[in-house]
Amino acid sequence: MERILSAQAIPWIFLAVSLVGATFTLSALLRARKLFVFIVPYFFGAWLTGELALHHLAWQVVASIVFMALGALQSWPGLLGLAITLASWVGLLALHRRGMGAVASFERSLRDGLGEAYQDVEPLPEQAPLHQWVRPFRLRQAGVERIADLAYADGGERNLLDVIRSRVPSEGRPILLQIHGGAWVISRKEHQGQPLMNELALRGWLCVAPNYRLSPQATFPEHLIDVKRALAWIREHAAAYGGDPRFVAVTGGSAGGHLASLVALTANDPEYQPGFEEVDTSVSACVPFYGVYDLLDRHGFRGFQSPVPFFERVLMKCSPEEQRERWERASPTSRVHADAPPFLVIHGTHDCLAFVEDAREFVRALRDVSRKPVVYAELPGAQHAFDIFHSPRSRHAVNATARFLEYVRSGSQARLDSESPPQERQA
Incomplete structure (x- = not known):
């Protein structure tokens, strides 16, 4: 039976x-x-x-x-x-x-935003190594070392950072500041951005990934202040690890994309640099992934799922009606200006946690005023957090980001060379 x-x-x-x-x-x-x-x-x-x-x-x-x-x-x-x-x-x-097919979206976006010259930057091989296909969550990379838990401020565990670099000794490496996401309330420096940082490290970059204070214990702008303290640490200490503090790009995903955008748009703002107002906190480029750009949700893109009550209770600790200006200053869409650094904004059409309409509005506002390139890559079908582990779309995102940053760096290096004394250039 x-x-x-x-x-x-x-x-x-x-x-x-x-x-x-x-x-x-x-x-x-x-x-x-x-x-x-x-x-x-x-x-x-x-x-x-x-x-x-x-x-x-x-x-x-x-x-x-x-x-x-x-x-x-x-x-x-x-x-x-x-x-x-x-x-x-x-x-x-x-x-x-x-x-x-994400490669076509990235190529079209880079060409439209930068012109044909971006193609001079050597791309990654289009086919990923076999181990990335078979073991997508294995994020350690041969030839790359991580120097962990360096203190950049006095806040204990939440004020530690990691340095990721190639094991091949070198100096003058351009620097990437990677800011983790996690809705401003969870996650750590080791949890995100690994495929991008590993690839850039192999290309000769120095990558820095900090923790920062989290809500609900922290109230905005404490998160941003911590990230700027990490940037101040880079200015002072990165050269000892082979970095060139004259070129720092910033990136991050989700809440990290929000903070990365604010870092890029609030350079040297004393409001966010208490006790270190004299430090240069400008960056040379910004690459936010699936970021949050309008805390006010002023266009109502989220409908009944508006995040405003969450922000009010956990992040801002006040209502928009009580302190509207403070909410505006916490929203990257409200902070755009003509001197913003070059941006590569990346977002997926199917993102259910940070809606793509928010990214489109941010890009529109930034393009209206910025004198620098604003590249926007909208990826059909991409969900939130698509770049955290190895996948075809993640690999294309890493490749596009690397090419964008190398393009910006080539222009920055040419400008630095032209400004240096003749004897220094000859040396």
């Missing part, structure tokens, strides 16, 4: 597993952003499926083979499960193709 029951159950179990797999696939294919309490599980399903489509395809193939060997196709539920599974595979292949 148990064997008969088991044989009868197998097709139904296969159908259930097929529906689960198809649900993951659909979550990545469709843009569903206003799901209220279901937004977090939707995000994780869409994010991991969209970036790891071939991995999902692999487990679905293995599961299907096992179920078919057990007789799942002996009755109609199993046949229906097979049809659903085949449709899911088609969707997964489409997701993989969409991720690979």
Whole structure:
């Protein structure tokens, strides 16, 4: 009886597993952003499926083979499960193709924003190394070292930073300041930006990743002040690690994208440099990933999912009605100006945590006033946090960011050379 029951159950179990797999696939294919309490599980399903489509395809193939060997196709539920599974595979292949197609979006954006000269910067090989395909969460990179937990201020663990660089000794390395995200309330310096920092380190850059104080204990602008203290540390100490503090670019994702943008737009603002007002906190370029640019949500893009109540309770500790100017000053869209450094803004169309409309409005406002290039790369189908581990889309983002930064640096270096004394240039 148990064997008969088991044989009868197998097709139904296969159908259930097929529906689960198809649900993951659909979550990545469709843009569903206003799901209220279901937004977090939707995000994780869409994010991991969209970036790891071939991995999902692999487990679905293995599961299907096992179920078919057990007789799942002996009755109609199993046949229906097979049809659903085949449709899911088609969707997964489409997701993989969409991720690979990010290269076209980046190339078009760089060409439109920088002109054809950006192509002089050598790109990465388009095909990722095999180990990145097989082990996408293995983020250690041969030839790259991490010098961990250097104190940049007196705030304990939240005021530590890491230095990431090539093991090959050199001096005069351009510097990238990487600011982690986490909704201003969670995460650490080791958790984000690893593919980008590893690649830049191999290209001869010095990367610096700081912790910073988190809410609800911290109230804005304490997060920004900490990041600027890390930048002050770079000015004073980076040369000892082989860095060139004359060229510092800043990047970050999500909350880190918000803070990176404010770092770039509030250079040398004494409000955010208490006790170190004399330090130069300007940066040479900014690359925010899926950032938050308007804390006020003034255009109502989020509808009933407006983040304003969260910001009011956790981040700002006041309402927009009470201190409107303070909220404006905390919103990068309100801080744009003509002397902003070059920007590369990267955002996905399917981002359900930081809506793409916010990025479009920020780019429009910045382009209206900035005298420097403002490059905007909008990635079809990309979800939040797509660059945290290895994936086709992540690799193209790393490549585009590296080329953008090298392009900006080449112009900066030419300017520095022209300003240096003749004998120094000859040396």
